[in-house]
Amino acid sequence: MSNVEQSQESCVLHLKILVQELKQFSPPKKSDPLSAGFDIGGTNIRGLALGNDGELTELHQRRHFGDLKSIVDSIVEISMQIETTTNKKIRNIGIGCAGLVDSNGVVKTSPNIQAIENFPLRTDVEEKMQIPVVVENDANCAAWAEAKLGAAQGRNNAIVVSFGTGIGAGILLNGELQKGASGYAGEIGHMVIEKEGLPCPCGKRGCWEQYASGSALGRIANEMLNEKTITKMKTNTDFQNTLITSEQIGIAAQENHPEAIRVIKAYSEQVAIGLGNLTKALDPEVIILGGAITAIGEPLLQPIKKSYAEIAASESDSANVEILLARFGNKAGSIGAAIFANQIL
Numbered sequence: 302m303s304n305v306e307q308s309q310e311s312c313v314l315h316l317k318i319l320v321q322e323l324k325q326f327s328p329p330k331k332s333d334p335l336s337a338g339f340d341i342g343g344t345n346i347r348g349l350a351l352g353n354d355g356e357l358t359e360l361h362q363r364r365h366f367g368d369l370k371s372i373v374d375s376i377v378e379i380s381m382q383i384e385t386t387t388n389k390k391i392r393n394i395g396i397g398c399a400g401l402v403d404s405n406g407v408v409k410t411s412p413n414i415q416a417i418e419n420f421p422l423r424t425d426v427e428e429k430m431q432i433p434v435v436v437e438n439d440a441n442c443a444a445w446a447e448a449k450l451g452a453a454q455g456r457n458n459a460i461v462v463s464f465g466t467g468i469g470a471g472i473l474l475n476g477e478l479q480k481g482a483s484g485y486a487g488e489i490g491h492m493v494i495e496k497e498g499l500p501c502p503c504g505k506r507g508c509w510e511q512y513a514s515g516s517a518l519g520r521i522a523n524e525m526l527n528e529k530t531i532t533k534m535k536t537n538t539d540f541q542n543t544l545i546t547s548e549q550i551g552i553a554a555q556e557n558h559p560e561a562i563r564v565i566k567a568y569s570e571q572v573a574i575g576l577g578n579l580t581k582a583l584d585p586e587v588i589i590l591g592g593a594i595t596a597i598g599e600p601l602l603q604p605i606k607k608s609y610a611e612i613a614a615s616e617s618d619s620a621n622v623e624i625l626l627a628r629f630g631n632k633a634g635s636i637g638a639a640i641f642a643n644q645i646l
């Protein structure tokens with residue numbers, strides 16, 4: 302081999318190495334990899350991934366123990382599991398978390414997951430995963446999922462209300478999610494509807510979520526039982542000798558049990574008071590009801606719509622507001638977080 306040929310071969314070799322290095326360090330093609338979304342709840346972490354084609358992977362769920370290690374480890378483990386099952390790389394991560402999240406991805410307050418308060422969640426997961434991460438409030442994530450791909454798709458003015466242990470909302474006005482001056486917009490569970498009412502963990506009394514959260518449904522049932530407004534229910538779920546839970550009322554209502562239907566009616570009136578007030582303040586096109594409680598379905602939706610119509614009956618501005626069930630159920634937070642990651646990062 303001549304010197305010229307040797308030199309040419311060496312050049313080709315260098316070029317090949319350079320191309321390999323470039324492949325290694327150039328950003329992955331946007332059309333291929335996934336955006337992962339996580340929803341950190343009080344007891345579980347849920348995660349899934351979204352492709353650029355809008356396709357979603359299955360939902361993975363892990364129980365965490367309220368400590369930082371199990372929360373962050375779950376995010377890493379679920380991410381690896383998604384990459385293995387899809388054979389695709391995750392290029393960014395969105396995380397939804399209950400509470401106030403600042404612009405640096407630090408969760409400032411989170412009453413149900415106290416270990417995470419003031420923890421730099423975004424930078425910690427970024428360091429472990431070596432990809433960009435965004436952290437958002439969980440109700441905002443759920444609202445964004447419904448707005449972009451779900452029941453509020455195509456609507457510019459929507460309120461997505463999540464009924465869980467408490468009540469939170471994502472508020473969409475003119476197509477934009479509202480955060481307010483300090484990021485607290487949507488903390489609607491703490492609107493006071495009863496001046497000297499039931500005590501709330503926030504320190505106030507009479508907050509709406511004490512009367513209308515998912516947990517409040519069970520409390521209302523037990524109150525009605527104690528006041529003998531209803532009698533003990535004998536249903537397939539057989540809960541005669543224990544405290545009645547919201548889930549049991551939901552199942553009994555689906556079975557068309559008359560006592561459960563009366564409980565749901567009383568609960569729906571409390572829900573409608575808050576929805577009526579929100580309508581006056583925000584003039585939405587549609588109100589989307591989400592959270593575990595809405596798995597009850599039509600036996601819950603219809604009484605809420607009826608009570609809402611009674612409260613707003615004489616108001617022309619409220620007459621056209623649609624009330625719909627959320628599309629994504631317990632996936633909404635993860636889906637919204639993945640959409641945020643896909644759009645922002």
Ligand SMILES: [Zn+2]
Pocket residue numbers: 490491501502503504505508
């Ligand atoms: Zn409160």
